[in-house]
Amino acid sequence: MKALMSVGALVGVIGLLLLIGMVMGVIPSNTVRLVEGYMPMQMLFELALFVAGFAGLSYLLGSMGMGIPRFWQGILFWAFILLYLKYRVYPPIPFSVRAMYGTVSLIAVFMWMSSNEEDWKKFKQPILNVLDAQSGFNKVLRYVYLVLLPIIIGGFSYMSMKPTSEEPIELRTVHPAPPASTKVHGKSYVLQTAQNPYRVNTEGKYDQEYTNSLIVEQSMGRLMKPNANPWDPKAEGYLKYVREGGEIFFQNCHFCHGDNLNGRGLHAFAFNPIPANFTDPGTIAQLQETFIFWRVAKGGIGLPNEGFPWASVMPPWEQHLTTDEIWKVILFEYWHTGYYPRTWD
Amino acid sequence: MGSVTRKKIMSIMALGAMIGLLLLPILVSAPVLAGGGEAPTGAPPPDAAQAGGGEAEKKVEKGRDVYYKTEGIVVGAPAPKTTDSPKDYPRYNFESRVLLWFANQQHLYYGSFVLAVPIFCMIIEFMGVVSKDRAMGKKYDQLAYDFIKISLTAYSLTAILGGILIFTFLTLYPAFFGYLSSIFRPVMHIYALMFVAESGTLYIYYYGWDKMKEGFLKWIHLSMSVILNVIGTVLMFLANSWIGFMMSPAGVDEQGRYLGNIWHVIHTALWNPLNVHRILGNMAFGGGVVAAYAAYRFLSAKTDEERAHYDWMGYIAMAIGVAFLIPLPFAGYWLMREVYAYRQQMGITLMGGLLAWLFIIQATMIGILFLSSNYYLWQALGRMRGAEKYQKYIKYLVFILVCGFLIFITPHTMVMTPAELKAMGGQQHPVLGNYGVMSAKNGGINVIITTTVLSFIWYMRGNKVSTVSWAKFGNIFMGTFFFWAYVNIIWLAIYGYYIPANVRIGLSVPQVATTLSCLFFMTALNAVMMKGAKQTGPIEWGKISARSQYALIMLATAFTWMMGLMGYIRSSVRLFWHVNEIMRDNSPWAYTHTIGFAANMISFNVLFFWISILFVFWLGTLGVKKAPVEAKAPVPGRAPEPAIGH
Numbered sequence: 001m002k003a004l005m006s007v008g009a010l011v012g013v014i015g016l017l018l019l020i021g022m023v024m025g026v027i028p029s030n031t032v033r034l035v036e037g038y039m040p041m042q043m044l045f046e047l048a049l050f051v052a053g054f055a056g057l058s059y060l061l062g063s064m065g066m067g068i069p070r071f072w073q074g075i076l077f078w079a080f081i082l083l084y085l086k087y088r089v090y091p092p093i094p095f096s097v098r099a100m101y102g103t104v105s106l107i108a109v110f111m112w113m114s115s116n117e118e119d120w121k122k123f124k125q126p127i128l129n130v131l132d133a134q135s136g137f138n139k140v141l142r143y144v145y146l147v148l149l150p151i152i153i154g155g156f157s158y159m160s161m162k163p164t165s166e167e168p169i170e171l172r173t174v175h176p177a178p179p180a181s182t183k184v185h186g187k188s189y190v191l192q193t194a195q196n197p198y199r200v201n202t203e204g205k206y207d208q209e210y211t212n213s214l215i216v217e218q219s220m221g222r223l224m225k226p227n228a229n230p231w232d233p234k235a236e237g238y239l240k241y242v243r244e245g246g247e248i249f250f251q252n253c254h255f256c257h258g259d260n261l262n263g264r265g266l267h268a269f270a271f272n273p274i275p276a277n278f279t280d281p282g283t284i285a286q287l288q289e290t291f292i293f294w295r296v297a298k299g300g301i302g303l304p305n306e307g308f309p310w311a312s313v314m315p316p317w318e319q320h321l322t323t324d325e326i327w328k329v330i331l332f333e334y335w336h337t338g339y340y341p342r343t344w345d
Numbered sequence: 346m347g348s349v350t351r352k353k354i355m356s357i358m359a360l361g362a363m364i365g366l367l368l369l370p371i372l373v374s375a376p377v378l379a380g381g382g383e384a385p386t387g388a389p390p391p392d393a394a395q396a397g398g399g400e401a402e403k404k405v406e407k408g409r410d411v412y413y414k415t416e417g418i419v420v421g422a423p424a425p426k427t428t429d430s431p432k433d434y435p436r437y438n439f440e441s442r443v444l445l446w447f448a449n450q451q452h453l454y455y456g457s458f459v460l461a462v463p464i465f466c467m468i469i470e471f472m473g474v475v476s477k478d479r480a481m482g483k484k485y486d487q488l489a490y491d492f493i494k495i496s497l498t499a500y501s502l503t504a505i506l507g508g509i510l511i512f513t514f515l516t517l518y519p520a521f522f523g524y525l526s527s528i529f530r531p532v533m534h535i536y537a538l539m540f541v542a543e544s545g546t547l548y549i550y551y552y553g554w555d556k557m558k559e560g561f562l563k564w565i566h567l568s569m570s571v572i573l574n575v576i577g578t579v580l581m582f583l584a585n586s587w588i589g590f591m592m593s594p595a596g597v598d599e600q601g602r603y604l605g606n607i608w609h610v611i612h613t614a615l616w617n618p619l620n621v622h623r624i625l626g627n628m629a630f631g632g633g634v635v636a637a638y639a640a641y642r643f644l645s646a647k648t649d650e651e652r653a654h655y656d657w658m659g660y661i662a663m664a665i666g667v668a669f670l671i672p673l674p675f676a677g678y679w680l681m682r683e684v685y686a687y688r689q690q691m692g693i694t695l696m697g698g699l700l701a702w703l704f705i706i707q708a709t710m711i712g713i714l715f716l717s718s719n720y721y722l723w724q725a726l727g728r729m730r731g732a733e734k735y736q737k738y739i740k741y742l743v744f745i746l747v748c749g750f751l752i753f754i755t756p757h758t759m760v761m762t763p764a765e766l767k768a769m770g771g772q773q774h775p776v777l778g779n780y781g782v783m784s785a786k787n788g789g790i791n792v793i794i795t796t797t798v799l800s801f802i803w804y805m806r807g808n809k810v811s812t813v814s815w816a817k818f819g820n821i822f823m824g825t826f827f828f829w830a831y832v833n834i835i836w837l838a839i840y841g842y843y844i845p846a847n848v849r850i851g852l853s854v855p856q857v858a859t860t861l862s863c864l865f866f867m868t869a870l871n872a873v874m875m876k877g878a879k880q881t882g883p884i885e886w887g888k889i890s891a892r893s894q895y896a897l898i899m900l901a902t903a904f905t906w907m908m909g910l911m912g913y914i915r916s917s918v919r920l921f922w923h924v925n926e927i928m929r930d931n932s933p934w935a936y937t938h939t940i941g942f943a944a945n946m947i948s949f950n951v952l953f954f955w956i957s958i959l960f961v962f963w964l965g966t967l968g969v970k971k972a973p974v975e976a977k978a979p980v981p982g983r984a985p986e987p988a989i990g991h
Contacts, residue, residue: 040779041839044748051744089776091769094761097777100709101751107716108747114892115723115739167763171702174758174772177694180926192689212845263771272763273772280773281842282757282782286697288689308699340845 012053632666
């Protein structure tokens, strides 16, 4: 048990030192890199390691008679979480989300500290000591709090009431709600049932399974599948249309959506918000092809009020592209990102 | 002896009368249902049609069902095209929609409560009847009686609020209400008759309690509770058909003209998921309210005896509530899936668009519910000697729970300043973007539920040590089962990103199956292992921290708040339609409120409900007579067994 806890403690100390180093700027923040694509699990795994590490550390210190009081354990752990979220995760997490995470962590610390009577007593003790103030030190502390608390509360009130020149926060809908059907170039498309006419097999028949099987492997290098190369001049059916879609994409879309379809094109940062990142699992991977068709055709300008609040300056591409071209571009976008469009089973 | 026989006959007659009452509306409406509606008002009788020849036949107008796509003879008038005028939207100098919102919500709260509590009573009364321990059986019986007593006052309030609701509809939205009642005309009277049946049954059930407390008569009494609940459920199903029709109309053509098939109107795309979701929701809510009542009485108790009683009552109510809370998210997923299947626009408005942030708040509330339940169970370990061995591991459970919770509440549409947006380099975040979508959230909630199951099992074995010969093997098996359950749930959540969306949605099935396997198999295995187990100490009812009772109050408040929130979301997803895509709302309030306004309104409704239900509880205490001697038996040293799973 002790050996196990020692290993835990070691991990905890190393992790803590690394984090402190990163916060202080002594250790470069990419010393232990957050690997793109694995970040969500990596973050959870790191936190789990820290918890195990702290448990080990607390156990060892306790067995050496230098145990950290419960009260400080709780406070320090919460502070750790806040610092971790602020300094470890890159790109930075917006404050609104950090505030949610911080509140939940605070509740978690409370649940942990008060889960049994003994711990709860230990946790409360320093607070009660100050409130009772039997010793001189506690009396001083009590007076300090007496003065400080109103100042802090007043300070918060002042800061929140004070007019600022900061930009207001904004809430933007990621996916505006689509209508039941849309009319493009005089033809109506029912969004729930329409299909991309270019998802065809080599015989030219609509074949979702076939095209799905030829989507590039979705993994970290986004490798092309053998025998599924759209740039091959002999490519037929679906692959041929992917190539044609690619050509249209690079003639029209990549200036904003980027060569890698990650929303970081040449002109991307002239816009706020920047264009959609198709490689993110939260964008086209969540949607039907017909939704993308509607979005591309109508652009940001042609969206209905029901979709509010949205913000997009994408032009209505139906004014520049034919229906077929729009379908082909969409085919290319799914092929390139390695995602499958949502379908109804 | 003779009087017993008479009682028997009378009780059987009463039961027969109830069944008759239950069937009466069906018999009354049989011709309507069988005929698929009344004869079309505008159409001439068949012989007249024959006499009139082809010209009369042409007058029989046919329409196409908007949902079922079947053809039917047009019977009703088209949905009125309203204008913003006092004729269609009369008003006080106040927002009519808010008044209706309030009346509807309060009626719904009380309605849910009075539908849930009789189901509780049925379960608890049944537990009392089958309990081998007679003292225990009496306790259960008394508890069920206490519950029904509370629901009696609440029942009158429900009816009063229902009346207020109808008046509000009639005075503020006459055109819309007129249209809705014209569509549901064939079943409106069934609804009214059901109400009569419900009242009659409830009163006989309540007042017959003492007269039918032994043997055969008790079973008759128990059967009455079954009938009471069947009536209540049918009532709710009918009410659900109205909201189902408003969201996903069927049985009418594009102009909203009734096509003569009432079953189509009732059985809309969302009716069944709504029914299931509401039954479970009502039960969880009812459990929460009763648990809060018990917590309040516990905290204000003067004697140990009282504390012990209300601790026990709170535990049972909480256990029943949580038992129904666990399947609730799955029913919710089903409902959402049907919403998406019915109209993608509604689905996206709900979960990805305008109302998406309300779902984040909902996720937060669900998380609070599970956190509170877990916290209560951990606190409850404190009233068992020998449970200390589990307490030191609680922090790991907290960690797992909270990780699931954090993922569950991560927003996809984030609130941020343009500066933060720039710093993040776009709307998408490499961590939050992944947490913000369904695949991760499914994993999150299943982890939370599985952990709750684990807490429950710990609680159940708190003061026991298994004596079966295979105890060690059993424990290892259980540990391994839970470990692989977590691995499977998390793995499927990650794998979900690498497959087509429709397959990903299908993954929720094995995830749910894993969670439910933990619930059913492990609870059963635990029960087998703990059969005849050595007790390390009794459950000392009443010896639980005050914190636990606040957790119960938190649980109840969260239930109430969430019901208000979800009702608002469900209703506002229609945006500017009274009846989706059929009847447009042309009042000045046909816009969606801001999140802040909605949150304030929901909070006001919650506050009002709790203040009024406190009044109901207070009324409940007014009529309390001194407890009979038998019920005054000291709280047994070998305290009552917890209800669930034992």
